[in-house]
Amino acid sequence: MKTAQELRAGNVISVGGEPMVILKAEYSRSGRNGSVVKMKMKGLLSGSGKETVYAADDKFEQIILDRKECTYSYYSDPMYVFMDEEYNQYEVEAENLGDAVNYLMDGMEDKCEVTFYEGKAISVELPNTIVREVEYTEPAVRGDTSGKVMKPAKLVGSGFELPVTAFIEIGDKIEIDTRTNEFKRRAN
């Protein structure tokens, strides 16, 4: 069993007897040290998607499916194509990528975990931390050195925008937590 707060995009759980793949999991702190997890999930039998919310300590049976380590290869509208070490190619629908789509770019070397259900690639899990280059961000406002002021930054490749600390500049490489889409630090 796994608690809701341990689940992440790409995991498959049983809800009411149906295997559901988690497309996105968003953790929020509620009151009195309680927490909730908002999860976007999709039924592998029905194909229907739903947005749900659970207490962080709600327990789920995790379904272990076949997984393969792959790398992103290319985009073939409307599918994203991944390739394993034996050069087998697997197509994944954009909808099933969840937030991973924010970090896909040509030539990326990050190892991804592709999950299969009845032979079909149904989800992709990125490493918890990845490094991406900043394509554009506004210059830092002088005088603020607290590290708390955030500004948007656009990533090379996907064009995805996320908040970064004020001292980040164009061309910097940054570490991102793919579970939360949060900037962690400047990469060395």
Added chain:
Amino acid sequence: MEKDFPRSCDIFCTVVDNYGDVGVCWRLARQLANEHGLAVRLWVDDLHSFGRMLPELDVALSQQTCRGVEIRLWKADMPEVAPAELVIGAFACRLPESYIREMAARERKPVWLNLEYLSAEDWVETHHKLPSPHPQLPLTKYFFFPGFTDRTGGLLIECGLLAQRDAFRADAAMQARYWQGLNVPPQRQVGELRVSLFSYENASIAPLLQAWADGVSPLRCLLPEGCALPQVAAFFGHAGGRAGDVWQCDSLTVHVLPFVEQPEYDRLLWACDVNFVRGEDSCVRAQWAAKPFIWQIYAQQDGVHLEKLEALRARYVEGLPEDAALAVRDLWLAWNGGTDVAAAWARFNERHKLLAEHGLAWGKRLSGNDLALNLLDFSRQVA
């Protein structure tokens, strides 16, 4: 949609600490029973805490009816009961497994809501009303979030509350009787400010009391019995205190009040010029009182409560001039673990008139979003 649905409601409440959880549940239970005609059972796991705000409650009884609400002691070995049509688990409390199985077994499933904690943060809007299908059973719970915008569940407000408040404020004789009932002089001294102080333990209490004692104008502090009493007593050199005690130091006079029922506490907030409140329920009541208020939020790990404090402050100060907004921020922060509460109090109090006007407009704006009504509307939608 059935207009007469739901006819019955079970509310489950675990008392974590203090009185906030059961206070909110008791308020909601009375509103659903007395204003909306539901048969309400309130299940509480600690009647002793509950008894402090409901004097006629007999803590020896596991089942009794008070003010239109059936109150049940919620024990580990819960008796087998038929679930109500509407089931509310307050603040993510875990309902008994046997009760959940009984809900799932029903041909027509009850509407099951988790009433969450109050927060002004933006994420609440995107989580409000989302389903939470049970992992094993054919049963769905829904998360219902109170809040400060139309995209949340709103706030608990009794029918006619603001009219009662305004009638109280307009009636000098009623106010005089109220003060006399507390053994507080009805007539104010020239320039006197009356401040209610309801707080958790707080390192800023002593410096704030000192600032009040050093003030040029008299300040009368009304202190309900509770966590803050030992610290206030210590400021006056006493080992402790009890209701009825009156302590004086230069410009400051403190009256220790008994722990009062919810309607009496409302009157205290209405009668005072400034209110220091804590936790969730009294924070909301201070907003209905519409006087300048200072919120001590329940402290959480990693300082996450400070984000929640800032979220409410940011909403509350909308429309205020920047200096007044900063004065609110500075005092709220000083009162929640910050420093220099004396200077922050001075800046806050200089803007008292403006903040009082702002509080009236703010309370009026919030008052149209009635949590009990919203909750019933939603339960009809998903039934």
